[in-house]
Amino acid sequence: MKSVQHIYTLIKKDLLLEVRQQYSFYGILLYIMATIFVLYMTIQEPETKVWNGLFWVIQLFICINAVAKSFLQETRGRMLYFYSIVNPRDFVLAKLVFNSVLMLLMSFLSLFLFSLFLGNPIKKLPQFIGLVLLGGWSLSLVFTFLSAIAAKAQQNAAIMAILGFPIIIPQLMLLMQLANTVFSDKTAIAASTLLLIVMLDVLVIMLAVILFPFLWKE
């Protein structure tokens, strides 16, 4: 019960930081808009396959930008302060929850802008929204943990891409394969693949909870 309270307080702290330093939030919004606008300038109405591929690659880059700062923004002194008052598990769980919510919001927004600018080939919208949210969640989990590693290594977001891309490939492939089914009325979404993605997410959460205490020690 106490740890739930801790997690809640930590999430509230991240939220407050986000509200007070709005430049980073608007920065991501601007990033999404600018990227999609550039895509719109280069290709107006892509085929469904291209649409799908571009959409997920853009999601990937949005996620790196949105999630990267979660650990990178914490200064050494502040980390030391957290170290003395909270359990590392609570800390990493709070970050995971906060980044998941942030990424869900961003995925939703980028889906809206994508279908607005680049045409809307989606036949089954509710399913696709569900998939986008699931995908955004999966991406945010993996990159939150990698952001912790990058922050500890005192590196920038570039190393997150190097560390994360090979790990995220299978999840992206699964998501794209599922997403390909929403462009026609015939094929249905495979429940087993969906379950697989959820299982991978659970695996990432478990690994983060187990491994973060080791990163955290200084």
Next chain:
Amino acid sequence: MHKSWWKILAVVLLVYTFIAGILIEVPRNPQLQETIRNLFFHVCMWFGMMILFIISFVQAITYLRTGKHIHDIASRQYAGVGILFGLLGYITGAIWMSYTWIDSNKSFYDSFDSIAREPKLIGAAIALLIYAAYLVLRDSITDMDKKARISAVYNIFAFAMLFPSIWIIPRLLPSLHPGGSEGNPALDFKDASMNMRLVFYPAIAGWTLIGVWIATLKIRLKLINEQRLMQ
């Protein structure tokens, strides 16, 4: 002659692999013909790579549990030799591929994009990219303890994600490799003739042992280097 029996065994097994692998009777598969002998080299590289990566993963866990520096060095060196085996696996695979899978009307370069979507190639590429990133991450940190701890965490995280991917990707793509979705073809007892298995299994053991040998030599070299730095 400290614990040298397995080194002798490795040499004997590899000499056997080279001699018997080239001389024994092999089944005449119309598509493979004599190239089937590459099984003793190409497939063994992947076995060796996976075993070396598993050792690296176990050493990373041991490092986090005990905090002994030697396990960190071991984890790094086993990963390095694993990458070497992976590259050799790609090279032997490319040679094999150029006799069997290549569209004979096109050049190697033109037909590459259709072959690169092969699930086993992607799985191996993911593994190699992960361990290359591991090396980059290591080199980017200067503090020794920090380097060891952070890279051990990444090693464990990435390895734990690697195995599900290797199981998942073959489900997503059609494969040219034998076996495909029906489990591991190398351990299938119905496949491959009796003759070939007599060479194949010793070959796996031989190549893996030589990989471990290279890694232990590199670990010892690294230890000597660090001791010299201390003085």
